[in-house]
Amino acid sequence: MLVERDRDLTVYYDQQRADSLWATFFEALPGGKRGIKLGPSVKIAALELRGETPVEVFHRSSNLRGSIRKNVTISPLLAVSVSGQRISGSGYIGAWEREAPIPEAMEFSMGRPNYFFREKPVPGTESPHDRVIYMGFPHSSWGHFITEGLARCWYALENPDIPVVWCGKSFKPWHREVLEIIGLANPEIILNQPTFFKEVIFPYPGLSIGDYCIPEYLGILGSFPQSDMIEGKKVFLSRSGVVDGGDEVLSVGGDSRLDAIATAHGFEVIRPQELSVREQLHELSSAEHVLSIEGSALHTPILLSGTPKTRFWALARHRGGAGIYDHIKTSKGLKYETLNMLNGKTRGFREKIDFNVDLFEELMISTKGFTQNLEFAESHRLDPSTPQTSFENQIVNCQVRSSGHRAREIRAHVGALEGDRNAVLTNLATTL
CATH class of the missing domain: 1.10.287 (Helix Hairpins)
Structure with a gap:
């Protein structure tokens, strides 16, 4: 373990993982003590394995920017879980300017690339469109679509005549409803084979899970009008009926007990997957209080215009990517608190949620359903990770070769x- 210190932070380099170098940043306290962790651990790529950063960069503002690449070939994303002894990721992407991989085509989360780059350019059929906007992968899950899948949409919304390129084939009705809500009506290209474009615009994402969220981007994305608040309305966003990658909730009692407790204390139990997107947005913005276990349903407010008056209460689930909740809270100006109702330490995002249902019920009784005596909730507050990085930092360190x-x-x-x-x-x- 190598340690470097300067005035502001301490960096721990972890050399125990095979073929990898990881840096973890902590606040440096007086006397050489280590403070809080500053964001996720970052994988450091060897210089010879990194890509070349773009020369032609444009700025909408100091925070929203992008690159322009000429003579680009884009290959459809091979979206598949890659997990083994030495490699792991979410599939393989291919985007090249002539022969050189394009780092800004990558999607990042929690300080690391989500995919591997394909090794070599593949011949591409020439597109009839000379100039297009790269959108990336649309994602099949709700939370990942409205965060990562839409992250580049800001440029397309302001340039509706330029075609957009999606590296994914599966669009469900709710995908289409979201695109309609935000007003994305550009001509659309869904890649099904390697394709050559004379010019591709790569908007830098306005949001990266666990890494950053740009307020200006949320101002462009959030377009659905808020409903009038209904005094006393309380909504519990239930996970009952949701099976999501093995973390389908509670070790004792299950979601049905949570639903019953919430109902007994004046909450209307809603299962978001059973509602249209517009209905979900109405329920959220018209409620005085919204309560939910951390998950995709708590990403939904980013589609609302302005700053909702609703007060959000999140029950901690795991810390992987948890920074996104605080980043959205800060960028959107939400009244949002995270409470820890877990037994012991938080676990990984693929593990069962070890939730203390009895403690949850005690808190509901003490606060009369989160309407009084809120000081009882204070001791259970959990502050997510708040530091943010930038897309520029990510692409500078992006590994495009192996x-x-x-x-x-x-x-x-x-x-x-x-x-x-x-x-x-x-x-x-x-x-x-």
């Missing part, structure tokens, strides 16, 4: 996904 056994593993996996038997056999033979 070497050695990792490169061979990636080539073999991509070959298997695309039915290239020769690529699988050749690369597995040198990996095993």
